[in-house]
Amino acid sequence: MAKKQYGMVIDLHACVGCSACDIACKRENNVPHSFAWSNHIIETRGTFPDVSYRYIPTLCNHCTDAPCVLNCPTTAMYKSEDGLTLHDPDKCIGCATCAVSCPYGAIFVNHEEPFEEIRHDESPAIAGCTSTGAEVAKRGGVPLPVYNPARAATLPGVRPRGVPEKCTFCDHRLAVGELPACVEACPAGARIFGDLNDPDSAPSRAIAKYHPKVRNPEKGTRPNVLYIRDY
Amino acid sequence: MNADVVYITQHGPLWDWRVAADLFLGGAGVGALLFAVFLDERFDGKYRRICHSAAILSPVLIAAGLFLLVLKLGQPMNMFKTWLNFNPTAPLWWGSIFQPLLVLGAIVYALRWHAGKEVDSFRRWLGRLLTPLALIVGAYHGLLLTVLVSRPLWNTGPTVVAALLGFASTGIAVVMLVHLIRMKIAGRLADDGHVSEFLRNMRIVRNILFAVILLQLGTFFFWWLSLRFGSLEQREALAAANEAYGPMFWWLGIGLGLILPLIVGWLVVLRGESVHPRLEVSVIWVTSAMILIGGFFFRLAVVLGGQVPLPIHTPV
Numbered sequence A: 001m002a003k004k005q006y007g008m009v010i011d012l013h014a015c016v017g018c019s020a021c022d023i024a025c026k027r028e029n030n031v032p033h034s035f036a037w038s039n040h041i042i043e044t045r046g047t048f049p050d051v052s053y054r055y056i057p058t059l060c061n062h063c064t065d066a067p068c069v070l071n072c073p074t075t076a077m078y079k080s081e082d083g084l085t086l087h088d089p090d091k092c093i094g095c096a097t098c099a100v101s102c103p104y105g106a107i108f109v110n111h112e113e114p115f116e117e118i119r120h121d122e123s124p125a126i127a128g129c130t131s132t133g134a135e136v137a138k139r140g141g142v143p144l145p146v147y148n149p150a151r152a153a154t155l156p157g158v159r160p161r162g163v164p165e166k167c168t169f170c171d172h173r174l175a176v177g178e179l180p181a182c183v184e185a186c187p188a189g190a191r192i193f194g195d196l197n198d199p200d201s202a203p204s205r206a207i208a209k210y211h212p213k214v215r216n217p218e219k220g221t222r223p224n225v226l227y228i229r230d231y
Numbered sequence B: 001m002n003a004d005v006v007y008i009t010q011h012g013p014l015w016d017w018r019v020a021a022d023l024f025l026g027g028a029g030v031g032a033l034l035f036a037v038f039l040d041e042r043f044d045g046k047y048r049r050i051c052h053s054a055a056i057l058s059p060v061l062i063a064a065g066l067f068l069l070v071l072k073l074g075q076p077m078n079m080f081k082t083w084l085n086f087n088p089t090a091p092l093w094w095g096s097i098f099q100p101l102l103v104l105g106a107i108v109y110a111l112r113w114h115a116g117k118e119v120d121s122f123r124r125w126l127g128r129l130l131t132p133l134a135l136i137v138g139a140y141h142g143l144l145l146t147v148l149v150s151r152p153l154w155n156t157g158p159t160v161v162a163a164l165l166g167f168a169s170t171g172i173a174v175v176m177l178v179h180l181i182r183m184k185i186a187g188r189l190a191d192d193g194h195v196s197e198f199l200r201n202m203r204i205v206r207n208i209l210f211a212v213i214l215l216q217l218g219t220f221f222f223w224w225l226s227l228r229f230g231s232l233e234q235r236e237a238l239a240a241a242n243e244a245y246g247p248m249f250w251w252l253g254i255g256l257g258l259i260l261p262l263i264v265g266w267l268v269v270l271r272g273e274s275v276h277p278r279l280e281v282s283v284i285w286v287t288s289a290m291i292l293i294g295g296f297f298f299r300l301a302v303v304l305g306g307q308v309p310l311p312i313h314t315p316v
Helices: A020-029 A067-071 A097-101 A133-140 A149-153 A181-185 A202-209 B017-043 B048-072 B076-082 B091-114 B121-146 B158-186 B192-228 B232-274 B277-305
Strands: A006-011 A039-047 A050-058 A077-079 A085-087 A191-195 A225-228 B003-007
Touching: A006 A202, A020 A149, A020 A181, A067 A077, A067 A097, A181 A191, A191 A202, A202 A225, B017 B048, B017 B091, B017 B121, B017 B158, B017 B277, B048 B076, B048 B091, B048 B158, B076 B091, B091 B121, B121 B158, B158 B192, B158 B277, B192 B232, B192 B277, B232 B277
Parallel strands: A006 A225
Antiparallel strands: A006 A191, A039 A050, A039 B003, A077 A085
16 A cells, blocks of 8 residues: 555635634644744735635645755755655754745744744733733743643744744644644635545545646645635 | 735745855855866966965855855754755755865865975875865855755756856956955065066966856856746746846846956957056956955845745646
């Protein structure tokens, strides 16, 4: 049997553009506010009254021929046994070649210490009534007031300054038999996740039924995030 | 039909002036080394003093470039891990192997020149050994950008050629500038005999520089052609880079760094013996400085221009 290749099919017909995936990802992975592991393209086209609006969810494509992996000088960016594109901060020198290599802008680099503004937030939302972000984090014994410790199972809970970060398909959740947070959170069932090498898996069936497309096929990266149907 | 696209990407360039400085200094160092080896091989000790300047400059410049690059790294203390992990598909990995090797070799080469022997068979042998290594490091600086399929401005063949040729011009220019400074300090520029001999020796250097600049201009023209009449993405990349860094590229990189030195140098050649030797020395000062300033800004414009966000094309 072929090796496992995790992938995701995004049904654009089902997607309602609610951004629940983006919020779930932020919460699950402790993603800094200016980064977007789970991202989206909003495209407004035409002139009134002949206009169209499209919302296209995006994330790391976990490419089979990932340029970030090919160009990483230390193999910090690597392909896992089950086809995920992952990053090992311990090996990383912070050269940002992975981020420069990615044709999709899916890799973000922490030029500064992440969450600085929250860690040092000394002003409560309502003076005399609510605690500050820094106080909440301190009481909780966690780095951030809103922090998911489960993320730290396979990657630093908050990534250090100088290293890149990106979607991992929630590898820490996959390791315990759960689906990625964005898939769980999608109210429309627009994200279909599974093993693309298994012909009976839900994404494989979706691919067989529709004509899937990928982002920038001309780049030759063979993305494992595919899109089906559209308006 | 017009389209407005909103997409969150990282703000600002990921590679900044330090990467451009590494390309510039590393390139000039490689150029200086090749220049020294060429003069030693071809003219058998005739250009001993210039070779000495070039050989000493070479490791200093390459190491300075590497130092700036290390400063740019997010985790510089992890630098040694590059040598513990094998990734032959990454040009940066090859660079991390070859560039320090070249610095070490260039230091030994410089020390042999500094020893002051007129004819040194070991030095010549080492020069021959370092030549392919220097060419590999030179090509690596171009390959580093060329392999990035995500950056259409860099992802073209002429990028590698441009990098190699750029090394030759800036390498020669930095050697000339430093050599003139050494002459000035030693008081040799006040001696008419020394100046005349220096200018006579400079003719071959000037001709090499003219040839390199013309080749560079030709390469840039093909680079521009491949982008201007290339795919939609390449045209968009050229337009975006032009809009953001066009003046830096065209006026400083091409105009000041290549065309102006070529014109000024050519005018001196046309006027021949009627040019006063002092004026000719001044021209070497000025044109060398112009090539170096232009060379840096050319690289800066290319490094930053290649990272200008491009229009997003939706997948379906």
